[in-house]
Amino acid sequence: MPAMERVEFFACGQEANMMAIRLARAFTGRRKLLRFVENFHGWADEVVLSTLGVVADEVKVLPGHDLNLVEEELVKKEYAILFIEGGGAHMAGQIPWDADFVRALPSLTQRYGTVCLIDEVVTGFRDSPGG
Numbered sequence: 858m859p860a861m862e863r864v865e866f867f868a869c870g871q872e873a874n875m876m877a878i879r880l881a882r883a884f885t886g887r888r889k890l891l892r893f894v895e896n897f898h899g900w901a902d903e904v905v906l907s908t909l910g911v912v913a914d915e916v917k918v919l920p921g922h923d924l925n926l927v928e929e930e931l932v933k934k935e936y937a938i939l940f941i942e943g944g945g946a947h948m949a950g951q952i953p954w955d956a957d958f959v960r961a962l963p964s965l966t967q968r969y970g971t972v973c974l975i976d977e978v979v980t981g982f983r984d985s986p987g988g
């Protein structure tokens with residue numbers, strides 16, 4: 858994975874995501890998370906959908922495939938991190954993304970100072986050897 862500068866191992870995917878949120882909050886000085894419907898990122902309050910969570914008001918859930926909606930949120934400069942299942946929702950793309958949508962996110966998030974996280978717990982090296 859040529860883009861990789863450093864590797865950090867965790868006990869599970871959700872734990873890696875929680876650490877990513879913590880680091881993104883420290884890095885950006887912001888608290889909020891942006892994420893997409895149907896995508897799974899673990900069962901912690903900050904990443905779970907549709908059950909009661911104590912910090913759910915800090916999480917904004919968007920429909921996929923609408924870059925204008927994403928930018929409308931990013932421009933507020935409130936978001937520490939944006940999550941996406943890079944291969945598509947429900948592990949390995951049962952609800953696939955348009956690849957151009959996913960490819961547009963890193964530069965868009967960077968423009969507004971939000972960290973972009975592509976969550977590939979199951980699919981990483983299956984989708985492609987470079988991740």
Ligand SMILES: Cc1ncc(COP(=O)(O)O)c(C=O)c1O
Nearest residue numbers: 869870871897898899976978979
């Ligand atoms: C995209 C994604 N994120 C997070 C997780 C959670 O990983 P874990 O069960 O190792 O905590 C999974 C598990 O399947 C996943 O597919």
